[in-house]
Amino acid sequence: MIAKALSEKVSLDTLSDYYELTKPGITLTVVMSMLVGFIIGAGGAVDYGLMVHALAGTWLIAAGTAAHNMYLERGFDGLMRRTSKRPLPDKRITEQSALIFSLSLIIGGALYMLLLVNVIAGIVSIATTFIYLLIYTPLKRISALNVFVGAIPGALPVVGGWAAASGTLFEHGMWILFGVIFCWQIPHVMAIAWVARKDYEHAGFQMLPKRDKKGMTTVLWTLLPLVILLPTIYKFYTMELAGLLYLIGALLTTLGFLYYGIQFGIKRTVASAKSLMFASFAYLPLIWIFILVDWIIYR
DSSP: OHHHHHHHHHHHHHHHHHHHHTOHHHHHHHHHHHHHHHHHHTTTOOOHHHHHHHHHHHHHHHHHHHHHHHHHTHHHHTTSTTTTTSTTTTTSSOHHHHHHHHHHHHHHHHHHHHHHTOHHHHHHHHHHHHIIIIIIHHHTTTOTTHHHHHHHHHHHHHHHHHHHHHSOSOOHHHHHHHHHHHHHHHHHHHHHHHHTHHHHHHHTOOOGGGGOTTOHHHHHHHHHHHHHHHHHHHHHHHTTSSOHHHHHHHHHHHHHHHHHHHHHHHHOOHHHHHHHHHHHHHHHHHHHHHHHHHHHHHO
């Protein structure tokens, strides 16, 4: 009985470790961005069967990409307090197992998207993984430009969702949504980098605050995308892709996000950076909620 109980506990713990390897929070954000893009890109005629396939394929490739990122950065994660207890640096999963697991998800997800969704959505998903793993991940140790490069794969899932529904990459609305996520991600990452800059420096990551002791450059690149968010949010409304409910909610949310960015710009403290970081956690889900509720009411 005791041996059986211990075996079941080990099995559940192992499953939990593999699940942690997929960075569930980030993967959920990717899937939600894809879903919003799919629904709006469908133009009021949602193919729910195709949507389920797009959700499954996106989760597979996003989870695999996150897991492979953990595999690639396993040594550096072990040097940082905030990541030292992840499954690989903590030796709860072997390197070989993580490699097989992550590549299986990536390859399976890519094939799933190509065969059961459409080729364009599959190519967008593959490009997202390629940029994230082969350009952004190594660039983090070379240049602070990694923040801007990393915002590209962060914003591509909404394009992939739109492409999954429409079969095209040439609709303006998808690129407006891409712009929203791109602009959101920069202050989001800047805030995290400021809060955890000692950790990043210790591990050798070239995040912007490392060479910006007074924080003025960090503030510039925090506030500029926040300001650009306002006309970007408004443009989505003027294209008649969302209604007044979305516009009011999204503009107020963006102004709130900008407020915390300005507070960080004035104070440049860890506390103000944390406030901005938590505001960024709330921002994107709120924007998606406003878009989806507006779509449900007016479509």
